[in-house]
Amino acid sequence: MTSRAESAAATRRALLDAAADLLDSGGLDAVTLRAVGARAGVTRGAPYRHFPDKESLLIAVGIQAWDTLGDRMHALRADPGLSPAEKMRNGLIALIDVGRFQPHLYKLMFSNPPGDPTALARAAQRSQTEFLAVVADLVGEQHARRYAALLISSASGIAGLEASGQLADPKWGGVSAEDLTDTLVDMIAGKSRHA
Amino acid sequence: MTSRAESAAATRRALLDAAADLLDSGGLDAVTLRAVGARAGVTRGAPYRHFPDKESLLIAVGIQAWDTLGDRMHALRADPGLSPAEKMRNGLIALIDVGRFQPHLYKLMFSNPPGDPTALARAAQRSQTEFLAVVADLVGEQHARRYAALLISSASGIAGLEASGQLADPKWGGVSAEDLTDTLVDMIAGKSRHA
DNA sequence: GCTTTCAGATGACACTGTCAACTGACTCAA
DNA sequence: TTGAGTCAGTTGACAGTGTCATCTGAAAGC
Numbered sequence: 001m002t003s004r005a006e007s008a009a010a011t012r013r014a015l016l017d018a019a020a021d022l023l024d025s026g027g028l029d030a031v032t033l034r035a036v037g038a039r040a041g042v043t044r045g046a047p048y049r050h051f052p053d054k055e056s057l058l059i060a061v062g063i064q065a066w067d068t069l070g071d072r073m074h075a076l077r078a079d080p081g082l083s084p085a086e087k088m089r090n091g092l093i094a095l096i097d098v099g100r101f102q103p104h105l106y107k108l109m110f111s112n113p114p115g116d117p118t119a120l121a122r123a124a125q126r127s128q129t130e131f132l133a134v135v136a137d138l139v140g141e142q143h144a145r146r147y148a149a150l151l152i153s154s155a156s157g158i159a160g161l162e163a164s165g166q167l168a169d170p171k172w173g174g175v176s177a178e179d180l181t182d183t184l185v186d187m188i189a190g191k192s193r194h195a
Numbered sequence: 196m197t198s199r200a201e202s203a204a205a206t207r208r209a210l211l212d213a214a215a216d217l218l219d220s221g222g223l224d225a226v227t228l229r230a231v232g233a234r235a236g237v238t239r240g241a242p243y244r245h246f247p248d249k250e251s252l253l254i255a256v257g258i259q260a261w262d263t264l265g266d267r268m269h270a271l272r273a274d275p276g277l278s279p280a281e282k283m284r285n286g287l288i289a290l291i292d293v294g295r296f297q298p299h300l301y302k303l304m305f306s307n308p309p310g311d312p313t314a315l316a317r318a319a320q321r322s323q324t325e326f327l328a329v330v331a332d333l334v335g336e337q338h339a340r341r342y343a344a345l346l347i348s349s350a351s352g353i354a355g356l357e358a359s360g361q362l363a364d365p366k367w368g369g370v371s372a373e374d375l376t377d378t379l380v381d382m383i384a385g386k387s388r389h390a
Numbered sequence: 391g392c393t394t395t396c397a398g399a400t401g402a403c404a405c406t407g408t409c410a411a412c413t414g415a416c417t418c419a420a
Numbered sequence: 421t422t423g424a425g426t427c428a429g430t431t432g433a434c435a436g437t438g439t440c441a442t443c444t445g446a447a448a449g450c
Contacts, residue, residue, distance in 0.1 A: 003416080003417090004415080004416050004417075004426090004427075004428075007416095007428080008427085008428060011428075011429085027309065032405085032406065032407085033406080033407065033408090034405085034406080034407095042428090042429065042430090043429070043430055043431080044406095044407090044408095044430090044431095045408090045409090045429070045430060045431075046428075046429050046430080048408075048409085048429095049427075049428050049429065050428090053407080053408075054406095054407065054408090103307070110355055110356070110359045110361075111359065112298070112358060112359045112360060114222065117360055118360065120359065120361075121359065121360050121361045121364065124361055125364070125366075128361075128364075128366065129366060132366060145366065145367050145368035145370060146367075146368070146370050146374065146375070146378060147378075148367070149356075149362065149367040149370050149375060150349070150353075150375045150378055150379060152352075152356065153349060153352040153353040153355075153356045153362070153375060154345070154348060154349035154352050154353075154379075155352065156352040156355055156356060157347075157348040157349050157350065157351040157352020157353065157355065158345075158348040158349075158352065160305055160348070160351055160352065160355060161305070161344075161347065161348045161351060163307055164305045164306065164307045164315065164316065165307060165312055165313060165316050166305075166315075166316045166319055166323075167344065167348070169316065169320070169323075171320075171323065171324060171327060171340065172340050172341075172343070172344040173340035173341070175340060175341050175344050179341065180341070180344060180345045180348060183341060183342075183345055184345060184349075187382050187383075188382075198447080198448090199395095199396075199397075199446080199447050199448075202397080203396085203397060203398095206397075206398085227436085227437065227438085228437080228438065228439090229436085229437080229438095237397090237398065237399085238398070238399055238400080239399090239400095239437095239438090239439095240398070240399065240400075240439090240440090241397075241398050241399080243398095243439080243440085244396080244397050244398065245397090248438080248439075249437095249438065249439090
């Protein structure tokens with residue numbers, strides 16, 4: 001019934017899921033090959049049949065996360081019930097929510113692994129291209145690149161500051177990640193009206 | 196000549212410097228207590244006389260970096276030859292430059308260690324308060340908190356995206372970290388003229 | 391001068407990522 | 421059907437790691 005290739009693919013998926021679970025619940029330190037193997041129902045050596053080393057496994061987890069976010073961005077862009085500005089805002093909040101609810105995964109997504117530094121950047125492509133299209137709908141092709149890059153940078157920074165606890169400092173007057181996002185979106189959406 | 200307390204303080208400083216050097220040159224993986232000790236001229240157990248564990252040593256390195264940046268922000272604010280907008284821009288670039296030239300240290304500064312999550316946030320206080328004052332000079336007390344938080348978030352995000360190599364992607368049209376910073380500063384400085 | 395204190399050295403331990411060798415079930419041509 | 425070949429997974433081993441208990445010796449204080 002289950003061929004060898006199928007069961008191997010299932011193990012690979014189980015390893016990825018186990019690594020993602022451990023990362024979410026216990027941070028990067030909790031992701032040991034032994035723990036990943038145990039949770040996936042195999043032993044410590046098994047991951048080496050699917051990934052050259054631990055780093056590659058982690059990168060694969062990050063790629064999976066970018067793909068998931070890409071799907072959400074695609075669905076968001078296609079949603080007929082939302083205005084361009086709403087799509088833009090929701091896209092940014094979607095990114096911030098990853099940082100909010102899966103902070104360790106979020107860090108992994110923006111990490112720069114020594115082995116293949118471009119693998120994660122490639123995986124982020126689809127997600128960012130979808131968002132770029134949303135921004136272009138609002139501000140036009142000409143300024144879209146610059147504004148989209150700025151928006152994604154800012155959103156990732158907002159998420160980072162929130163994750164490190166620095167945004168909660170009283171000197172910011174209790175401002176939330178949503179407040180900052182809205183401020184930014186308003187500035188850019190307002191700018192587009194002037195053009 | 197050198198009392199026991201003095202030599203202990205010198206060792207502590209040597210350990211911090213060694214850890215910072217190793218972090219810069221070889222990343223977090225290169226910072227082992229044995230390597231830090233060797234570079235500081237002591238053995239692997241010595242750090243435990245100055246820091247409860249490895250994580251505390253790393254946090255101390257991060258705190259030192261925030262203090263250095265705080266000094267630079269202070270000097271920047273006091274510089275009479277710069278306009279408020281220039282001070283704001285230079286402050287953001289100073290933060291981005293840390294991410295650019297010391298990416299591993301930069302990540303450490305925004306990390307959220309399991310042990311004492313607030314230690315780094317406290318260390319970031321002075322740096323951010325100085326910057327907040329610069330922003331207040333430009334946009335007024337009322338909106339300063341929100342804009343300062345947004346600017347710092349965005350700058351840290353820009354640095355993060357640049358460090359992960361994602362900003363270099365051709366889809367952004369070759370935009371640089373400085374371009375994004377200037378765009379942001381212009382939007383907020385322009386906004387202040389409307390008020 | 392004697393005791394106390396404490397920075398640093400050292401031995402040991404559990405745990406990690408990684409590799410070489412091994413096992414056994416699946417695959418597929420003859 | 422049978423045989424060799426493939427390959428996912430196991431196991432033993434090893435070097436390197438953070439950490440602790442213990443020891444040492446010199447400075448500090450009475």
